[in-house]
Amino acid sequence: MKNFDPQYNDIPKTEIHCHLEGAIRTQTIIDVARQYQLKIPAYEVSELDRYVKVYDQLQDLTAVLKAFDIFQNSIASPAIFERMAWELFEDCARQNIKLFEVRFSPDWAFHGHTVDWDASLEGLLRAQAKAEAELDMVIGVIAITSRSMGAESCVRTVDWAIRHRQHIQAVDLADGETLYPIGDFVKPILKAKDAGLKVTIHSGEDTPASAVQATIQNFMPDRIGHGIHSIEDLRVVELIKEKDITLEVNPWSNYLTNSVRTIEEHPLKKLFDLGVKVTINSDDPEVLETNVNNEYRIAH
Numbered sequence: 001m002k003n004f005d006p007q008y009n010d011i012p013k014t015e016i017h018c019h020l021e022g023a024i025r026t027q028t029i030i031d032v033a034r035q036y037q038l039k040i041p042a043y044e045v046s047e048l049d050r051y052v053k054v055y056d057q058l059q060d061l062t063a064v065l066k067a068f069d070i071f072q073n074s075i076a077s078p079a080i081f082e083r084m085a086w087e088l089f090e091d092c093a094r095q096n097i098k099l100f101e102v103r104f105s106p107d108w109a110f111h112g113h114t115v116d117w118d119a120s121l122e123g124l125l126r127a128q129a130k131a132e133a134e135l136d137m138v139i140g141v142i143a144i145t146s147r148s149m150g151a152e153s154c155v156r157t158v159d160w161a162i163r164h165r166q167h168i169q170a171v172d173l174a175d176g177e178t179l180y181p182i183g184d185f186v187k188p189i190l191k192a193k194d195a196g197l198k199v200t201i202h203s204g205e206d207t208p209a210s211a212v213q214a215t216i217q218n219f220m221p222d223r224i225g226h227g228i229h230s231i232e233d234l235r236v237v238e239l240i241k242e243k244d245i246t247l248e249v250n251p252w253s254n255y256l257t258n259s260v261r262t263i264e265e266h267p268l269k270k271l272f273d274l275g276v277k278v279t280i281n282s283d284d285p286e287v288l289e290t291n292v293n294n295e296y297r298i299a300h
């Protein structure tokens with residue numbers, strides 16, 4: 001649930017794990033569908049919400065990835081992408097987020113309508129400049145390479161990010177960790193690192209501590225998206241600390257995707273007590289109907 005309780009809203013906050021593709025307002029999807037004559041299951045917010053939001057715990061991660069089809073289809077032009085970015089920045093400012101990092105997968109996001117990558121980035125940067133000037137926040141940009149799009153896509157995305165490294169701070173390897181072998185992505189990700197980009201990897205979300213260990217050994221990332229299952233092996237927890245890796249934790253997302261069975265079992269506090277650098281984030285605030293304030297409330 002969206003939460004604007006002053007108890008959490010008044011705290012100046014950061015959000016460093018948020019997918020733009022999962023942060024598109026339902027009304028915006030409807031507006032875009034009308035403007036571009038796109039077919040969507042419903043044209044009223046309350047009706048469409050039933051298709052684009054996850055309210056209850058899912059059986060596995062694949063189901064939530066399916067819910068993204070409608071989002072992908074709504075990214076119809078660079079101008080629309082700019083609007084979506086601006087609206088996300090507005091939603092962050094409403095929660096008193098002072099440092100925000102937005103991430104998106106260009107190959108995935110712009111796939112549906114063959115939207116131009118560079119023009120879309122320019123749109124996002126305009127929204128970023130406006131938000132930094134008007135909303136009292138600073139914004140970083142992370143380019144995602146999606147495992148499901150394959151190794152070639154990873155190479156293309158990394159090269160694109162390197163070309164735009166003046167504006168893009170990091171790359172992220174995301175989605176379906178169980179389905180795609182790590183080996184395909186090591187070379188391009190290390191190339192990004194060599195070029196001076198920071199690296200974050202989705203790992204240990206619905207996979208065991210051994211996956212986090214392999215991620216660290218192969219990529220030596222600056223941060224890990226989720227990483228919660230590292231708690232199952234204290235040697236991996238020690239490795240995270242030793243390498244000074246920050247975890248981008250998304251409590252409600254982990255519950256909804258069934259990466260933790262109950263929210264009470266979530267290892268956020270345990271990891272914190274063990275001395276791991278943990279941060280609290282929303283992951284996909286529109287799909288998962290949450291925000292950072294709500295994540296703080298849950299953690300509290």
Ligand SMILES: [Zn+2]
Pocket residue numbers: 017019174202225283
């Ligand atoms: Zn994520």
